[in-house]
Amino acid sequence: MNMLQDNNWLLSVGTFLPLVGVVVLLLMPKAQDSAIKNVALLTSIATLIVGVYTAFKFDYGQAEKLQFVADVNWISVIKSSYLIGLDGISLPLYLLSMIITLLVVIYSLDHVPSPGKPKSFFALLLVLQTGMAGTFIAQDLILFFVFFELVLLPMFFLIGVWGGEQRQYASIKFFLYTMFGSALMLVAFLALFFKTGAESFSIPFLIENGAGIAKTTQIWIFAGMFVGFAVKVPMFPFHTWLPDAHTQAPTQGSVILAAILLKLGTYGFVRIALPTLPDAAREWAPYIGGLAVIGIIYGALGCLAQSDMKRLIAFSSVAHMGFVMLGISTLTSFGVNAAMFGMVAHGLITGMLFFIAGSVKERYHTLEIAKLGGMLTAMPRLGWIFGFCAMASLGLPGLAGFWGEFPAILSAYNPAEGLNESTFRVFMVIAALGTVLAAAYLLWMFQRVAFGTAKTTSSHSSHDDLHDVTTHEWIAWTPLLIGILVLGVLPNLLFSVLEPAVQITLKAFGG
C-alpha cells in the first residue's frame, strides 16, 4: 500500500497537544478556576487548529492512501512500531473528535458538573481527546490497543465522579464490559500476529497477509475482535452498559460517549476486522447483520418504554448504531460508506441531543418526560433546536441523519458476493420498520416535552430559572447544528472523502 510521508509530524502534534495542556493544568494551583478553564480552552482550540490544518493539507485526490505517515521504532522486541497515518476513513472521525472536545470544553466553561473540581475535570477531558484521536490515526495494532484503552480510565472517572446518583455502579459496569471486550480483542490481535508469520503488527501489513490464514482460524480470531468491538459499539446483546453509562454520565461525558467513543467500535470493524480477515467477515456477516437489526428494533422498543429523556436518547443510540452495523455487515462499499456517514451523523445529532438533555436537566432539575412540557412556549429557541435535532435523528431527508440511515437500509438489498440475498432483504424490511418506530419515539418525546403548557413540579414550585439558550450554549451548539444541516444538504462533502478509502478497504470483497 502506498503511503505519503509529507508533514508526518502533524498527526503526532495534533494527538499529543492535549497532553501538553494536561501537564500545564497539573502544575497550576487548584484555586485558579478561570485560568484553568482558559488553559483547557486554549489547548482544545490549538488542537483543533492543528486538526483543521491537517484537513487542509490532506490530499483529497488520494484519499485512499495513508497520508502524513510516520513510522518510528517503538517496541522493536515485539515488532510493534509507532506507525500512524490518516486516510479518508479516519480523517472525518479524527476531526470530529477534536471538534466535539472543543465544543464540550466551551460548554463546560459555565457548566462544570457537581462536585466541581474543574482542574481534574478538564485534565481528564484532554486525556480523553488524546486517546480518541490516537485511536483514529494508529496504524499498528498495539498502538491502536493502547489508545483504545487510554480512553477507559478518564471516562470511568468522568462518569464515576461527576455523574448522577447511580454513578458508581454505572462507571464500574462500563469499565468491566469494555475491559472484558478488549482483553479478548488483544488475544485476537496476538493470534493474528502469529498466524501471519509473527512479522509485524502494522495494519497495512496484516491486511495484505491476513487473507492467507485458514478459514476456521480466521473465524476464531474474528470472534475475539468481534467481542471487543461489539461491546464498544454497542451491539445487542452487549449493549446493557450503555443506558446506565449514558444516563449517569454528566452531560459532557454523554456527549463524548455518544459522539466519539461508540465510533471506536465501528471504526475498529471497518479498519481492522473486515480487511484483515475477509473470509471470516463473510461468515460472520449474516450474524452481525442479524444482531444489528435486533438492535434496531430492540433499541426502538426500549425507547418507547422509557420515561426518562436521557435514557430514551441512550436507547436511540443502540438503534442508530444498529443501522451503522447493518451497513457494515453488507460488506459492500455502498453499505460501509453509509455506515461511516452514519457514524459522523450520529455523532453530531446524538451529541447535540445529549447537550439539550443536559440543559433541560439544568433548567427543570428533572428529565422525567412526564414532568416536562411546554418547552416551546417557555423557551422557544431551545424548543426549536430540540425539534430540529429530533427530526435529524429520525432521518428526515435534508438533514444529516438521513444519509446514514437510508443508504444503510438500501445497501442490505444487495449485499456483497457470497452473502445470502434473501437473508439481507429480510434485514432490510425489519430495519425499515425500525425507522417507523424511530419516528414514533422521537416525535412522541418531542410532543410531550415541547408542546402543551409548562407544568409545575412539586419539588420546585416554579421553573423560575427557565432561561432560554445562553451564549456559551449557542457557541457550543451552532457548529453542530450547521454540520447537521450542511451534511444533510451536501452529503457528497463527506462521501467523496470516504469513498476511495472504503473502496480500497473492501477490495477483498469485490467492491
Next chain:
Amino acid sequence: MQHLQIIAAQWVAPKIDYFALAPEIVVVVGLCAVLLLDLFIDQRKQWLLTIVSSFTLLAAMLPVLMLGLSETSVRSMFDGRYVVDDFSLVIKGLFLLAGYVVVLLSSSHVEQGEYWRGEYWFLLLTSLLGMLMMASSRDLVSIFVALEFLSIPAYMLAAWRKRDAKSNEAGVKYFLLGVFASAVMLYGMSLMYGVANSTLLVDIAKTLTTTGDFAAVHALAVVFVIVGFAFKVSAVPFHTWAPDTYEGAPTPVTAFLSVASKAAGFVALVVLIYTAFPASQDVWQPFIWVLSALTMTVGNVLALKQHNIVRMIAYSSISQGGFVLMPLAVAGMAGSENSALRSVVLYMIVYAATNLGVFAVILAVSAKTRSGEISSFGGLFSYAPSLGVLMTLFLASLAGIPPLGGWIAKFVAFQSLLQSQSNWGYALAIIGAVNSVVAFGYYGNVMREIWMRPPPDGDVTPIVAPGSLRLALTLTSALTLVFGILPSVGLRFADLAEIAGAITR
C-alpha cells in the same frame, strides 16, 4: 589422618573473581558496618543506620552496572556453580533497587516504634544478600543456602513488632510453612542428587529424563522442588501463609516480602527450569500450567472479598504471581523459550516498581488514617490529590491498563503463550484474559473509594508524606510510566538471550 592430608595436598584453592563478587562483598561490608555501628552509637543517632543501609545498596549497584558494561559477558566460578551473567546482573539490579525503595519505605516507619532499628537494617541487608546469591547460584547446594539466607531474616522481620500479636502470628506462620517447604524441596533435591550423582544443575540436566528406570523418581524430584518454590512465590494451593503474614508484618516488610522475596522464588524457579529440567518438560509444564491457572483465579476471587487493603494487596500479589508463572507453562515448547524468559523477567521488574508504589501510598495514607480498611481511602482525592492520582496509576498498572507498565508485562506474557501455538497456551491465555478483567473489580473498588466516596470521618487535613516516601513514590511512579509508554526500556533489560550454562535443546 594421612588420607585427609593427601586430600588437602590435592586441594587447589578455587580462583575467585573478586570483581564478579563485588556487589555481594559491598553488601557484606555494609551489613557488618550496620551491626557494629548499632553497638557503638547513641540511641538518638540511629538515623545514621538508615543512611548506611541505603548507601550500601546504592554502592552495590555500582559494580552491578560496571559488570553489566564490561566486555566479559559471562563470569563463571567454582566450576559453574556460581555464575555472573546478564540474567543474574539484571536480577541483582532489580533486588538492589527494590531493596533501596524498601529502605525508603521503612525509614519513617521504623523510627516510630520503640523497636530495634539496628537489627531491622541488619536483617534486611542479610536477606538481600541471600537474594543476590540466589541470582547467581547454579548448584543445588548454593541455591538452598541462598534460599535459607534470604528466608530466615525474613521470618524474623515479619515478627519484628514483637509486642504485637498479629506480627508474631505473621512470623510464626511464615516460619513454619517456610521450613516445611524447605523440607519438601530438600527431599526433592536429595532425590535429584541420588540419580545424577552431582549437585551441579547442568549435570542434573544431562541425567534427568522422563524415560528409563528412574523416570518416576525424576518426576517426583522435579515436582517436590517446584512445590518448595511454589510456597515461596505463594502459588495456590501453597499460598495460605501469605495473607496472614502480609497483614501482620510491618507494612514495609510486607512490601519487601511481596516484591523482593517473591521475585527470589521466581528467579530460582526460572534457573531450575532452564538449566536443570530442560528434558523433563512433560513433568513441569502441566504442573506449572495448573499452578498458574489456579493461582491467578483463586487469588483474584479471594481478593474481591477483602476489606483490608493489605490483605487485598496480598491476594492481588498472589494473583499477579499466577501471571508471572503463566509463560513458564509453555517455556519448554519450541519458540516460546526466549519469550517466556523475557516475560518472567519483565513482569518481575514492572511488578516490583508498581507494587512498591502501592505500598508507599498505603504507608503514607495509613500514617494519617491509622486504619487498614479499604474504606479509609475514601475521598483521598479530595484532600490528597497527588496521592490519589498516584494510587490510581499504580492500581491501573497492576490491572494492566495501557499506557502504564503493567500492560506491557501482561502483553508479553500473553505473547509468549500464544507463540507456543499450542492449545495449552491458548487456553491459559483465555483464562489469563478473563482474570485480568476480574482483577479490575477490586482495583476499581479502591479507585472508587479514592475518587467517588467521601472521607470516612470527614477528616480532610492534607497528608504530608515524609521526604523518603516522596522519593520512593517519585521513583516507582516514574518507572511505572516509563515502562508503559516506552516499553523498549524495560524490554531492553528483559530481553536476555539465555541463562548462561543452560543447555540449549
